Amino acid sequence: MNSQLAPLSSSTLNERHYEMLVQAVVDYAIYMLDPAGYVVSWNAGAARIKGYEAGEAIGLHLSVFYTDEDRRIDKPRHLLDRALREGRAQDEGWRLRKDGTRFWALVVIDAIRNEQGEIIGLAKITRDITDRREAEERYDALRAQLFQAQKLEALGQLSGGMAHDFNNLLTIILSAAKLASRSNDPARLASLLDNIQAAGERGAQMTRNLLTFARCEPKPNHLVDINQLLAAATSFITQALPQTMTIEMQVDDGLHRVQLDPSELDMALLNLILNARDAMGGRGTITLQASNRRLAGEVDGLHGEFVVIAVVDQGCGIDPAILPRLFEPFFTTKGIGKGTGLGLSQVYGFARQAGGCVQVESSTGRGATLKLYLPASFGRATDAQA
Ligand SMILES: Nc1ncnc2c1ncn2[C@@H]1O[C@H](COP(=O)(O)OP(=O)(O)O)[C@@H](O)[C@H]1O
Ligand SMILES: [Mg+2]
Incomplete structure (x- = not known):
């Protein structure tokens, strides 16, 4: 024909x-x-x-x-x-x-x-498009599993740090109780009881935070107030750092809101800060910076309004030779029991999912800066539950 x-x-x-x-x-x-x-x-x-x-x-x-x-x-x-x-x-x-x-x-x-x-x-x-849908479902299931694996690792790290804090709190409580049992001075007794109560309350708050984190599940994306999230996340993460470390906040007011899963951003911050802690050998100051920025393709080809969150450390830095592998799942330079190599792959996956990216600036011995670029969202805050 x-x-x-x-x-x-x-x-x-x-x-x-x-x-x-x-x-x-x-x-x-x-x-x-x-x-x-x-x-x-x-x-x-x-x-x-x-x-x-x-x-x-x-x-x-x-x-x-x-x-x-x-x-x-x-x-x-x-x-x-x-x-x-x-x-x-x-x-x-x-x-x-x-x-x-x-x-x-x-x-x-x-x-x-x-x-x-x-x-x-x-x-x-x-x-x-059954195949495409199934592939997407498998991908979502894998992401959920990775999130879970990551959470367990982070919980291990957090509770390790907290065990130390709990010990300190118990020491305060025990010694105050001992002193109180020997004192007859009402003013002194009242002040020792205050100490005991304050230490107890701090311990209870720590447990509550840990449980909140342990329960957190991947959530659907919604509009998130980044200033609020950064303040809450750092006060929590600080508890997991040794007392020889501090987090300095250089966070601008009025950061754009971003459409994302807040539990994923919490986790990404925790991963970046724990990496900074390891790189600095557990002492010194980690700086958390955040600001709004307009991009015109200069970072990873991204365009538009973004929030940039940077975690800056003065640690050992990153050898340029390992830079290409940094975000690979299971890539780690840390010993067994110290690192799983899942942290940065979570950070990377989260940033891409949110429509942004992660950038690394570092060289051996000069500290490292990891920057998260997250796209601003100007939608209505109808579903902005925290
Ligand atoms: N702030 C940093 N300073 C130096 N090296 C870093 C930093 N962040 C990450 N790295 C390097 O990247 C590797 C991968 O990090 P990550 O995925 O979080 O896994 P893990 O921390 O379990 O090793 C680390 O083992 C380390 O070599
Ligand atoms: Mg890590």
Whole structure:
């Protein structure tokens, strides 16, 4: 049949050629519906994806491709109506094959008009994106697992640091109690009891923080006040640092808000600060900087308004030779039991997920600065729960 047609050029591309082109497409189901939703044409892709041959499909109503749930809520009708009203309707969801199995479909319905502008039918294009959806689900499951693994590691680190603090608090409580048992001076007794109470309350607060962190689950993204989050996170993380270390805050007021999962940002900060602690051998000052910045492609090709959060240390620095591997999962230069190599891969994954990036500035012996770039979001704060 091909040989009877003239070679294709725009001037000879007639309806018949289009028909053949559409017929030959196998990756997309392309078919026409009449305005009432009955199938009037059917291509090879439709036969492959839905399992009906053209002879069986033509004349069927499109609702046969929908699941019972969707039919119950009249979804096929609503999609048709929208396409007729607005010229186009799109949808993503489960559809049925002839054999009753389901596939995840991406659907576009376009209204087709004649020269007088009257609707003569609807063109429907369906793609089977089940594989893509499954890959996304696997990816989400992996991210959730990594988050969990990371949390366990971070909990280990935090409780290690806190055990030390608890010991100090217990020492305060025990010695105050001992002194009190030997004293008859009411003023002295009152002050010792105050000490005991303050130390007890601090211990209780530490446990509460640790439990909050232990319970935290990946959450859906929402608009987050970064100033608030940084203040809360650092006061918590400071407890996990040895007393020979301090965090200096250089945080601008009025940071843009960012659409993200706050538990992931907490974790990223914890990872960066614990790395700084390790690099500095557990003493000195870590600086936490944060400011707004407009980017025009100079950082990782990013454009727009961003919040930059930097963790700056004066530690051992990073050997340029290992820079390319820094964000790999399980890459660590620390000994067994000291590092898992999961920290920076979490930071990296989180930053990309949020639509930003991480940058490293460092050289051996000169300390390191790790910068998180997170895109500002100016949406309404309707769902901004902390
Ligand atoms: N602030 C830093 N200073 C020096 N080296 C760092 C710093 N942050 C990360 N690194 C290097 O990157 C490696 C990977 O870090 P990370 O993914 O957090 O894993 P881990 O801390 O468990 O080793 C570390 O082992 C270390 O060699
Ligand atoms: Mg780490």
